[in-house]
Amino acid sequence: QQTITVNIGSSHPEANIWVYAMKNTFQPEVNRILAENGNAYQVNWVENYAGTLYKFTDTREAVMDGIVDVGMVGTVWEGANMPLQNVTYFTPFATEDHRMIIEIFDELSESLPELKNSWAENGMVHLSSLITDSYDIYATFPVNTMADLQNRKLNAPGTSANWLRETGATPVDGALTTYYTNIQTGVTEGTLSFASGILPTRVYEVAPELTRVGIGSMYFGGLAANKDFFDGLPEPVQQAFREAAGATSIAHGDYVGDLAARALDEMQAAGLTIHQLPDEEKTKWVTGLPNIVEPWLEQTGEDGKTVLKAYFNALRERGVTPLRNWDDGL
Amino acid sequence: MTTLAFGFVLIGLLVLLVLLGMQIAYALFGVAFIGIWLIRENIGLAFRMLELTAYSGIADYLFATIPLFVLMGLLVSVSNVGRDTFEVAEELLRRMVCGLGVATVAANTIFAAVTGVSIASAAVFTRVAVPEMTRHGYRPAFSAGTVAGSSVLGMLIPPSLLLIIYGVLAEVSIGGMFIAGIVPGLMLAGGFVAMLIVLTMVFPGVVLTDPEGARTRRLDRDFRPMPLDRMILKLIPIILLVVLVLGGLYTGFFTPTEAGGVGAFGALVVALSRRSLDRHKLWQVMKQTGVISVSILLLLIAASFYSRMLAIAGLPNAIAGLVTGSGFGPLGFLFFYAVIILLMGMILDSTSILLIMVPIAAPIAQGMGIDLMHFGIVTVIAVEIGLLTPPFGISVFTVHNTLNDPDVSVEQIFAATLPFIAVMLIVLITVALLPATVTVFL
Amino acid sequence: MSEETSAEYESGFVPSFSEAPLGAVLGSFAAAMSAVGTAAIGALMLLIVADVIGRNFLDLPITGVSEIAARTVVAIVFLQVPAAILQRRLTRADFLIRRIERASPATVAGIEAICCLAGAVIFALVLWASWPKFTQSWSTAEFFGVQGVWTIPTWPFRGITVLGAAIAVLAALYRAGMESRSIGDLR
Ligand code: NA
Ligand code: NA
Secondary structure (H helix, E strand, C coil): CEEEEEEEECCCCCCCHHHHHHHHHHHHHHHHHHHHCCCCEEEEEEEECCCCCCCHHHHHHHHHCCCCCEEEECHHHCCCCCHHHHHHHHCCCCCCCHHHHHHHHHHHHHHCHHHHHHHHHCCEEEEEEEEEEEEEEEECCCCCCHHHHCCCEEECCHHHHHHHCCCCCEEECCCHHHHHHHHHCCCCCEEEEEHHHHHHHCHHHCCCEEEEEEEEEEEEEEEEEEHHHHHCCCHHHHHHHHHHHHHHHHHHHHHHHHHHHHHHHHHHHCCCEEEECCHHHHHHHHHHCCCCCHHHHHHHHHHHHHHHHHHHHHHHHCCCCCCCCCCCCC | CCHHHHHHHHHHHHHHHHHCCCCHHHHHHHHHHHHHHHHHCCHHHHHHHHHHHHHHCCCCHHHHHHHHHHHHHHHHHHCCHHHHHHHHHHHHCCCCCCHHHHHHHHHHHHHHCCCCCHHHHHHHHHHHHHHHHHHCCECHHHHHHHHHHHHHHHHCCCCCHHHHHHHHHHCCCHHHHHHHCHHHHHHHHHHHHHHHHHHHHHCHHHHECCHHHHHHHHHCCCCCCCCHHHHHHHHHHHHHHHHHHHHHHHCCCCCHHHHHHHHHHHHHHHHHHCCCCCHHHHHHHHHHHHHHHHHHHHHHHHHHHHHHHHHHCCHHHHHHHHHHHCCCCHHHHHHHHHHHHHHHHHHCCHHHHHHHHHHHHHHHHHHCCCCHHHHHHHHHHHHHHCCCCCCCCHHHHHHHHHHCCCCCCHHHHHHHHHHHHHHHHHHHHHHHHCCHHHHCCC | CHHHHHHCCCCCCCCCCCCCHHHHHHHHHHHHHHHHHHHHHHHHHHHHHHHHHHHHHCCCCCCCHHHHHHHHHHHHHHHHHHHHHHCCCCCCCCHHHHHHHHHCHHHHHHHHHHHHHHHHHHHHHHHHHHHHHHHHHHHCCCEEEECCCEEEECHHHHHHHHHHHHHHHHHHHHHHHHHHHHHHHHC
16 A cells, blocks of 8 residues: 655635635545545645645646645636636626536646646646636626716726726726725725625625626636646556546535525625616627737737637537627637 | 654744844744755755745735835824824823823824834834933833833724734734724723823832932923914824824725825825925935835745745644644633734744734634634734734834933833733733623724 | 944945945945835835825726735835845844853854854845746746736846845855954954
8 A cells, every 4th residue: 555645735725615625525535536446545635725835826836836736726816827727707708607617627628738738838737627606796786787887996806807898887906805895995886706705705794786797607727736746646546636626626516506506695684685787788798898808819829719719619519609709700 | 753843843943043143034034944845855845935935925915015104104203293292192191190101102092093013103102202201200211111012002003004914814804803903902002001100109110210300390380381272283293194094094095905005195295294304304214114124024024934834844733733622612712822822922023923823713713603803803912912022022122223222221121011011911811801892893 | 433434324334445345336236226125115105195096086096006016015125135134134132142242242243144144045045946937937928917907027026036135145145254254353
């Protein structure tokens, strides 16, 4: 019997949606599979969750540099080094089905050389996709028409700032941890966010009006292993990792789905009112957006075109009609 | 030797190096580098963690507020706003026992509403209050101790860097933390005042070089009182600053993190409008800001590297296991936790303690049903005691450096802050036992 | 002593060139870096105020302030650190040192020299660790920010870390040299 030490970690705590399945599915699944295969190998997990070793800005480098062997990598924060993975953030209003995003990106990260190589070039092996549930507007006011967004200040950090272009709303930087204070003190009047993320922050206390817009579910990053570490693992252990990763994808999708549903129930019980943005208003929003995918295509070149086409083809194959054909003319 | 035992050896090595007078940042960096290298048996990893920490360990908007709060403090100091506040307090408290000591606490309480770091208060009031107190027959070391002791108010009364950092680490509302700090902050100020009066009455020799003279001066009826309009004139700038900082914060014009920048700008405007600042002097103030800030910020980078080494050694998990396994109830846990923080406060700076302890302890506290805001205020008071405890007490060092008086040694100032530490301990226990002190306005 | 006071006139720690050419060059360079760092603090303040005003009164927030501020604060540290070393401003607990100094100033100078050497080693480690990331950020045109909204290259920031660490090594070595020379004088 051989014992292998695996350092596993994250910038976020265990209860976080992107970390939960690492601790609660990936680790036990690997153990289970190895035990079933006759216990020839055993893993000694060294856990470094909750940002004790590195911050959220460093998730890529942490796995790439071997600070952890397996970790949650937020490609959303890696616009410079892993831009291809951010395709969903530049093509909003595609699908609200987060399980579909997991399925598509589990597949594309393996089958599309552009994506697979990008992980390899960054010294990593992609194991399982991490996503968000669909983005909506949590605010102090309901949004019934696009006119309601005029001159409003909304927290919309990073790429999501793009989604407010030409809507008349002003995007204000922030993070899940700052929304509550920002809205409470009036720095902003709401935020673009997703149910599973917003529940623990109690933002609904200060922003009791949720308008379901359905900006869509986003690919957030991946559970990844350090490439040198992974390549050095015995074949049966690699296989166990792959199988456990498959289970992790399913568990992650279920966890986010359950949490989002529970979040909506709990928030409503706590006084949240839910509104629906009418379809014609949503269409106005989508068609009014400038071509926000353009700068991303310029940055990523041919690879970007391939990834965008493959992503949108995968969506359509699954019966989805994206509200805007961001891949037009490619 | 187990990794954990080795972790404790490394803590011992750190304490030794710090005691020997090595620059604390060097000691933290060095011990952590060796620790990561030996624990993981991989020097390459130590290099990569070092790079990561140096480049992004403090790359956070929060830490950008440190130089700005320092700048605000120094600007308020050169524009004599601190002095004016102190003079009005002195005037109003003339008849009180230990009037100048109480005036220092009162001025610090008001000043705390504009500054977010205690060292700013310590630097300002060392210049303003110590000479004045010495001139009126207070012992220089006692005066310095009073300034150091009351400077801790700066980080309990909002705005406060420590409350901001706690709020981020524990994921609770920073605005809420600010409100939660008000009552304990006032309790602390009240406790200091009571302590000063009792101390002066019972042991006048500890406080004053010439108790009889001070008594005569206090009872002297021939002084010319400061006219009311002059008093108001002197208070206008500090009131404007308080309104700007707290008002702007609570009406939503800016966030707690932006308060440092806006406050510094406000202080700059006040200084310029009072014509107390020319180009040369402004540059001097800015340079001093840089010098003070860099020593804190470098320490923060080093402390963050060190705490990552402790995480690799498995210390956070071990402490969490220890606490969960010990069967402590919420109060027992709170007590145990406070003691650990007090011990850490002797050798580490406040931010590092928060960075190391809060991520471990907050989930445990929450699991035990302790309100996280209540927990935060207990944490911050315990951490602030560390500003005054030897061997590493940054507020005492700041007062000592600013005073630059060869007759007042660091040890004397440490000794003079002991009564303040006692008051803080009493307030700490009171707040720990009575969560209502924190939640009353929430 | 009088020469030292006149030399201190400009920045407090730069000796005159004729007296100590190495120290003068090093000191002036450190002082210049520190001045840039000082200016950055002022710029940071103005940036925040501009963002607050723009957001509240003009509906024109400045995007990326939090990331820019985050990167700037690191730059401020590495711009200031060489001067802080030369000025002996790094925080330390000196109560034991001052006790020993009364008994044996030479011992203290020895301890000081060792501490300075430790500092040189530490900044050399930082330099060694940071150099590859600096060249990488240059060759891959790494940036932070959001494509299509705002982006800033990272190499100047990584460069400041490298430069600051390099000058800090020299500054710490220079101080170590000064201290070890004074051991002989104090004996
Ligand atoms: Na304060
Ligand atoms: Na202390």
